[in-house]
Amino acid sequence: MTQVRPYGAWASPISAARLAQGAVTLADLRVFGGLPYWLESRPAEGGRLVVMTADAAGVRQLTPDGFNARTRVHEYGGAPYAVGPEGLWFSNYADQRLYLQAGLAAPTPMTPEGYRYADGVPAPGGGLIAVREDHTDPKNVRNTIVRLSGRPGDAGRVLFSSSDFVAYPRLGPGDRLAWIAWDHPAMPWDATRLYVGDLTEAGLANVRQVAGGAGVSVLQPQWTADGALVWLSDEGGYWNLYEGGDGPARALSPREAEFAGPLWTLGRSAYAVLDDRIATTAKDAEGEALLLVDRRTGAVEALPLPFEGLVFVQALDETRIAAIAHSEADTSKVVVIDLAAGSHKVLRQPVALDMALDDISRPEAITFPSTGGRPTHALFYPPANGAFAGPAAELPPLIVQAHGGPTGAASGAFSLAIQYWTTRGFAVVDVDYGGSTGYGRAYRERLNGQWGVVDVEDVIAAAQHLADSGRVDRKRMVIHGGSAGGFTVLAALAQSDVFAAGGSFYGVADLAVLARDTHKFESRYMDGLIGPWPEAKAVYDARSPIHQIDQFTAPLLILQGADDPVVPQNQAHMIRDALVSRGTPVACLVFAGESHGWRRAETIVRAKEVELWFYGKILGFEPADDIAPLEIANLPDRQVRQ
Structure with a gap:
């Protein structure tokens, strides 16, 4: 029998502990020698990544205890392993050295410390060709394509170093090597170049650019068996397939559809x-x-x-x-x-799913007008729980989700994290604000020079559209997001009174500090999103939530990893301290041992539970879960949105 209970207070089949158990990620599937290999995360083991394979004997885990197959190239990593004649090569997270695992033997370190490796492919005669990130001089990080001999202690011989960044080294027939490269201030979704060269004993010969350039993003080159080269390019406005190499390139069945997403992590296909x-x-x-x-x-x-x-x-x-x-x-x-x-x-x-079908909220693609009438996209998830219904006179509270990047996208893939909320009586809208991928280059470029403006307008428009449509309670709308999404949360709270509360997870509070203190891959990202630094310092300051403290009224929850190299924890501390001084309700929790995002099971549990508890305190409902409270500075006894 269906029970009537306040939205937010429904008993959910998804506990935070179950969410953590189900937070196993699958990634980096590759094929070597006709066999599939992939990565799986282990939240219960500190979030380490292990290499898996499937053969005639079944599915097997290859990575032994004590090793974590994760690279820090670009800090976001990707493609940390490869399989060659010698065995399994993988980057070990603790020291970033490449290890070689031959059969059942223990992994052996093959490269010296000070270097990071990713996106490797077997080289002719043994060893690897891979992307190398040289950190031997931390003030001058260098990204190159190298050839590793397979001898212990070899850091690799540089094959190509004439760009700020490289990716996708792919070996084809006749020992021809293809790869992409790009330079500051471009990001790989702005402008990349596709190169081909002949691999010789002395290095690369006859290097030539075959595609890409200013205003064109080329990704994911692959060779065909007959020696042609295929790649993805957005020169027609969308990432579509092209084929060429030695002759003129041609589009293969061009259409207004995206065949790829942005290059945040290496090795995607x-x-x-x-x-x-x-x-x-x-x-x-x-x-x-x-x-x-x-x-x-x-x-x-x-x-x-x-x-x-x-x-x-x-x-x-x-x-x-x-x-x-x-x-x-x-x-x-x-x-x-x-x-x-x-x-x-x-x-x-x-992770096997044992939820009842009527407990699962399915995404509904919606399009709504934002500022100036521009069409904007999102995925809307209504509350869903077969055992509960909300009071007839109430509408559900809404969580507006701002994805990271900001060059990223909402995903309609099943997410226990979203179902955690919808099974408790929340509606969720995952907003593809201007700048998101999946809708072509023009949509992506809406955010050029407008970060902190267009994204904020779009998340506010999404909330107002759903409230005006009578689908959610406009007095109980909250917003959350991580990384760049955390910045959008802070900016939205500073620039409007639409939201009753916000959750910023490893979000950016001071854009100028981030411009001075971030890693190489993103160090010029904001040139396109805001303007060149330091010439556009006035714009950075005007857009930074830390300089808009007097405009904050809604309570804020801040969650941060202590070891975050992308958005350092000083960003969390500065916004917390400023809001405490101003008298705005704020709670802050820093997780030791966490980086940019949550990998440990205990962190996933605490982060999700405390967010639910926080919204309960602000929106005026009692969660069905038993949750340890967190101190909220400046919160009156009855800080409830009326």
Whole structure:
């Protein structure tokens, strides 16, 4: 029988502990020697990453205890392992050295300290070709493509160093190497160049640029068996497939759809080259689809599959691909898809879902007008819990979610973190504010020079649209987000009174401090988002929430990792101290041992529980969960939104 209880106070089938247990991530699926390999996180083991594989003997974990297969190249990492004739190569997080694991033998360190490695591929005759980030001089970090001999102690011989950044070294027929490169102040979604060179014993010869340049982002090059080069480019306004190399490039079945996302982590693959066909994902206004594109004719066949999305698409052979599959109502899984038969097989689903269907909130794609009438997109999740309903006279509270990046996107993949809220009676809207990916370059460039303006207008417009539509309680709307999303939270609280409270997780409070104190990969990111530093210092100061303290009225929860190299914890301290001094309600919790985001099970539990408790105190409901309280400075006995 359905019980009537206040929204927010519903008993949920998803406890914070269960959320942490289910926070196993799947990533970096790659194929070597006809076998799939991938990474899985272990929240119960401090969030370490382990390499997995599946062969005739079944699914196996390869990474032994005491090792964490995670690289810090660009700080965001990605592609920390490769498999070659010698065995499994992987970057160990603790010291960032490459280790070689041959069969059942213990991993052996192969590279000296002071360097970071990622995105490696086996080199002819042994060893690896990989991206190397040289930190031997911390004031002059250098990114290059290197060739590792496979001998212990070898840091690698530099093959290419003529750019600020490199990615995707890919070896093709005839020992030809392709890679992409870009330079400050561009980010890889702004402008990259695609190069090809001939690999020789002496290094690279006949290096030439074959695609990309100013105003064009090229990603994910791959070679075909017949020696052609395929890549993704947004020169037509969307990341689409192109083929070329030695001759003129040509678009393969161009369309207003995105075949890829931004290069935040290395090694991502949105398509797989088969024989004369390419299996690719494509996202448009209708959602995401798996397409088979004929390289010769451009003809396209859409394949119906029981998934809403695929990432890390890799070819196993001419008719099968492996990928990580996402669904709206099920957890992620590693799958093998037989393109000829139209069938699929699940290799691995580390977290089985046992929720009832009527407890699952499914995303609804919405488009609404923001400032000036510009159409803006979001995913809306209504409350869902088969055992509870809200009082007839009430509307549900709303959580507005601002994704990170800000060059990122909301995802419709099943998320226990979102269901944690919807099963308790919250509505959630995940906003693809201007600057988000998935809608073409023009939508992405809405944020150029406008960070802290367009994103703020769009999250406010999303909340007001849902309130005006009668779907949520306009007096009980809160906003949360992490990293760049945390900045949007702070800016929205400073610039409006729409939200009853906010949650900023490792968010940016002072843009000028971030411009002076961040890592190489993002050190010029804000040139495009705000303006060049220090020439645009006045704009940085005007947009920074730390300089808008007098405009804050809503209570704020701040969560921060103590070891965050991207947004250092001084950002959390400065906004906390300023709000305490002003008398604004604020709570702050710093997690030891955490970096940019939560990986440890105990952190995931505490962060989620304390956020629920905080909203309960502010919105005036009592959570069904038993949660240890947190001190909220400056909170009167009855600080409840009326």
